[in-house]
Amino acid sequence: MARKSLIFPVILLAVLLFSPPIHSAGHDYRDALRKSILFFEGQRSGKLPPDQRLKWRRDSALRDGSSAGVDLSGGYYDAGDNVKFGFPMAFTTTMLSWSIIDFGKTMGPELRNAVKAVKWGTDYLLKATAIPGVVFVQVGDAYSDHNCWERPEDMDTLRSVYKIDRAHPGSDVAGETAAALAAASIVFRKRDPAYSRRLLDRATRVFAFANRYRGAYSNSLYHAVCPFYCDFNGYQDELLWGAAWLHKASRKRAYREFIVKNEVILKAGDTINEFGWDNKHAGINVLISKEVLMGKAEYFESFKQNADGFICSILPGISHPQVQYSRGGLLVKTGGSNMQHVTSLSFLLLAYSNYLSHAKKVVPCGELTASPSLLRQVAKRQVDYILGDNPMGLSYMVGYGQKFPRRIHHRGSSVPSVSAHPSHIGCKEGSRYFLSPNPNPNLLVGAVVGGPNVTDAFPDSRPYFQQSEPTTYINAPLVGLLGYFSSHSSWR
Secondary structure, X not given: OHHHHOHHHHHHHHHHHHOOOOOOOOOXXXXXXXXXXXXXXXXXXXXXXXXXXXXXXXXXXXXXXXXXXXXXXXXXXXXXXOOEEHHHHHHHHHHHHHHHHHHHHHOHHHHHHHHHHHHHHHHHHHHHOOOOOEEEEEEOOHHHHHOOOOOHHHOOOOOOEEEEEOOOOOHHHHHHHHHHHHHHHHHOOXXXXXXXXXXXXXXXXXXXXXXXXXXXXHHHOHHHHOOOOOOOOOOHHHHHHHHHHHHHHHOOHHHHHHHHHHOOXXXXXXXXXXXXXOOOHHHHHHHHHHHHHOOOOHHHHHHHHHHHHHXXXXXXXXXXXXXXXXXXXXXXXXXXXXXXXXXXXXXXXHHHHHHHHHHOOOEEEOOEEEOHHHHHHHHHHHHHHHOOOXXXXXXXXXXXOOOOOOOOXXXXXXXXXXXXXXXXXXXXXXXXXXXXXXXXXXXOOXXXXXXXXXXXXXXXXXXXXXXXXXXXXXXXHHHHHHHHHHOOOOOO
């Protein structure tokens, strides 16, 4: 019976991985990498630098934070609106940093731009954490913003400032912010030692605050952050995630002891096939497992067991019921903006495959053995799907390939630029551009949209925001994936 039950998974794996993809073409991963990083320049808020490459953007939101007596200019708009949400911005920064830490050596000349993208995020996070015991977690009233269709340069919506503090805790967003600062400190350790030390010192302070004053920021700021970036998963995973990155960055015993002591209490083994801005479980287990696989940390063995379980839970043919694959081969999870799951989970597959390769290990999944090569194949298949190897024959990265989304759900991209239309375009004046059937006038090069669902169908239409809206946290893990495949393009 066991032998017979293995037949279907093996067949499905073969179909998804080895059959020629529809509309298959060799991909220029180096070009895709360049564009995936360029996208972040289109999401910049604040005073743009002289070397800004996406020229249709201009300065915006220069007075952010002034209503609270602080400078909160800078940072990133998370998606197609003009709000600065701290939770996904911090996760974006963490993943950009991890992309560089693991795959920076294969990014070639684009490494410099990837590092700049990290620093644009960390410079803002340093501002947001400048006051001890306080983290500013959002700028902009989401309801006011979403009621308008305005380019960021014209914003006249409420730029309300929201913070967490001792009386109004937010261990989730503070824990993720600590993780971002700690991860980035590794990126800058040799490039800018003084800046690296500043990042690590701040990460230490922010994590201590997150741990001492525990609570979910959605409870403290429910009406501001929900339903947009509500913490549905609880704050416990962010505390482990923050500690894991601080341990990696500082090598301090206290963080190792915190992780070991709190593994069960903070539910490290829960929802192991989830990873994104809200749920860090799979990422925690993969990150910590590297030390186990390097033979340096037997006390973290249970995290490796969880990581192995994660791998088995998302492989085609034997995946957990929460993970599906479309007929075209796309990994699909419930909810909107599916590409966020595709890029983040594929990143973990690729990272873990490298850790396994160095340790000469494989993952046992019942009677199926998952080799590092198999994990890379699954990850590469997802990247190739994004770049055009799919039933639609459509690249889901704007500006890559001959056919890509033209009507993305993005205010700055869809409204005429300041150079093309110098006069102010008001809140409701922009509605005609939102409703227009015409392509967006400004190409947000490198933006990866939410993408199709299990049917492989995609409506290239602004109102279908779950499919047509790009986000920074879709692109951030993709930078690492493309960095690797750009130097391993002939890999099979």
